[in-house]
Amino acid sequence: xxxxxxxxxxxxxxxxxxxxxxxxxxxxxxxxxxxxxxxxxxxxxxxxxxxxxxxxxxxxxxxxxxxxxxxxxxxxxxxxxxxxxxxxxxxxxxxxxxxxxxxxxxxxxxxxxxxxxxxxxxxxxxxxxxxxxxxxxxxxxxxxxxxxxxxxxxxxxxxxxxxxxxxxxxxxxxxxxxxxxxxxxxxxxxxxxxxxxxxxxxxxxxxxxxxxxxxxxxxxxxxxxxxxxxxxxxxxxxxxxxxxxxxxxxxxxxxxxxxxxxxxxxxxxxxxxxxxxxxxxxxxxxxxxxxxxxxxxxxxxxxxxxxxxxxxxxxxxxxxxxxxxxxxxxxxxxxxxxxxxxxxxxxxxxxxxxxxxxxxxxxxxxxxxxxxxxxxxxxxxxxxxxxxxxxxx
Ligand code: NAD
Ligand code: MG
Numbered sequence: 001x002x003x004x005x006x007x008x009x010x011x012x013x014x015x016x017x018x019x020x021x022x023x024x025x026x027x028x029x030x031x032x033x034x035x036x037x038x039x040x041x042x043x044x045x046x047x048x049x050x051x052x053x054x055x056x057x058x059x060x061x062x063x064x065x066x067x068x069x070x071x072x073x074x075x076x077x078x079x080x081x082x083x084x085x086x087x088x089x090x091x092x093x094x095x096x097x098x099x100x101x102x103x104x105x106x107x108x109x110x111x112x113x114x115x116x117x118x119x120x121x122x123x124x125x126x127x128x129x130x131x132x133x134x135x136x137x138x139x140x141x142x143x144x145x146x147x148x149x150x151x152x153x154x155x156x157x158x159x160x161x162x163x164x165x166x167x168x169x170x171x172x173x174x175x176x177x178x179x180x181x182x183x184x185x186x187x188x189x190x191x192x193x194x195x196x197x198x199x200x201x202x203x204x205x206x207x208x209x210x211x212x213x214x215x216x217x218x219x220x221x222x223x224x225x226x227x228x229x230x231x232x233x234x235x236x237x238x239x240x241x242x243x244x245x246x247x248x249x250x251x252x253x254x255x256x257x258x259x260x261x262x263x264x265x266x267x268x269x270x271x272x273x274x275x276x277x278x279x280x281x282x283x284x285x286x287x288x289x290x291x292x293x294x295x296x297x298x299x300x301x302x303x304x305x306x307x308x309x310x311x312x313x314x315x316x317x318x319x320x321x322x323x324x325x326x327x328x329x330x331x332x333x334x335x336x337x338x339x340x341x342x343x344x345x346x347x348x349x350x351x352x353x354x355x356x357x358x359x360x361x362x363x364x365x366x367x368x369x370x371x372x373x374x375x376x377x378x379x380x381x382x383x384x385x386x387x388x389x390x391x392x393x
Contacts, residue, residue, distance in 0.1 A: 003279075009036065011037075018275050056088055105125075130377060174258050184201065185200075193348050250292065324367050332376070
């Protein structure tokens with residue numbers, strides 16, 4: 001029987017890769033809903049190919065354009081607004097939800113999918129960073145299945161015992177080794193990063209991704225968010241996770257055991273591998289990804305992360321240690337800072353400075369409910385924007 005799938009953020013990089021896996025397995029997967037923010041043309045092309053029951057555009061004007069562009073015999077119903085994301089993520093007919101909206105905007109629909117007991121394919125790491133304990137509790141309460149799609153976390157999941165239940169030592173696990181490519185600016189000094197441009201920052205050496213995560217990879221905030229993501233997903237402490245810079249991005253992460261074994265998952269830097277893994281788990285399906293040619297790769301390199309030049313990794317560790325609402329504040333300040341950098345309002349090195357400043361003004365409180373988390377997020381966004389305005393005067 002085929003599985004019904006909702007893809008939150010279907011026009012993005014992960015969304016398109018997910019649809020490519022669906023395209024290869026029309027007998028296994030059917031699209032219930034596709035969602036996007038603004039790109040009506042892209043959505044129309046996806047509707048024409050996949051005939052989802054619903055298409056959601058969070059932007060009302062874009063929803064109008066999609067309605068106007070649909071052929072008269074189309075069966076897809078077009079909905080507008082962020083509330084509709086929650087409906088299509090939690091609808092009774094849906095089996096799996098790919099959470100691939102970028103940033104905090106993904107939190108509520110992803111949480112809704114968890115509460116509704118879906119298989120949650122989690123790419124949207126920001127929602128876990130903001131609301132880790134609440135999100136993991138929603139997964140448990142809803143009886144949902146959480147499959148990590150972020151390549152590192154997918155690799156860790158694959159390298160862990162199948163019956164891992166949230167206790168590293170019970171399974172003889174000594175450490176999680178979280179690999180990082182180091183991004184486009186690996187090896188540079190802080191001085192050399194002063195004048196880097198958005199187009200240099202989004203030019204990732206190994207992965208093709210959306211603009212926001214590409215900048216996060218360049219600042220190492222992506223690894224910071226992933227460290228927090230790993231701690232929530234696998235119920236461990238920051239000290240249990242070691243960041244290992246591995247510029248070739250062939251090993252996607254590793255698990256080190258007490259007997260000296262290290263288990264790793266290797267593969268091409270192609271997100272269709274973790275996506276197909278998550279969709280078909282515990283089976284494996286064709287993902288359209290070429291096999292690794294180890295002779296061509298020939299060498300793998302490893303080094304420590306340069307936390308002095310790239311302070312965002314340390315800021316993420318601080319935020320996780322502070323706990324409560326601090327990770328949500330880190331995430332929100334980062335989203336504003338990255339956006340300002342992409343719009344050439346602030347230089348690259350101001351991204352960590354701005355985040356550190358907003359964090360220093362925040363007294364974390366327990367993040368037990370969604371309102372508290374959303375208000376910390378809103379506060380951090382407005383403080384970050386005010387700070388940018390003050391500095392640029
Ligand atoms: P992207 O920018 O390419 O796509 C984002 C998608 O979200 C688009 O469909 C867009 O329409 C939608 N969207 C954006 N803002 C929205 C809003 N306010 N409300 C509703 N929808 C909105 O991003 P991406 O690279 O595909 O990344 C998506 C998520 O997956 C991110 O959280 C990222 O960290 C994570 N991720 C991505 C990759 C990758 O290779 N691209 C790898 C690991 C994790
Ligand atoms: Mg990753």
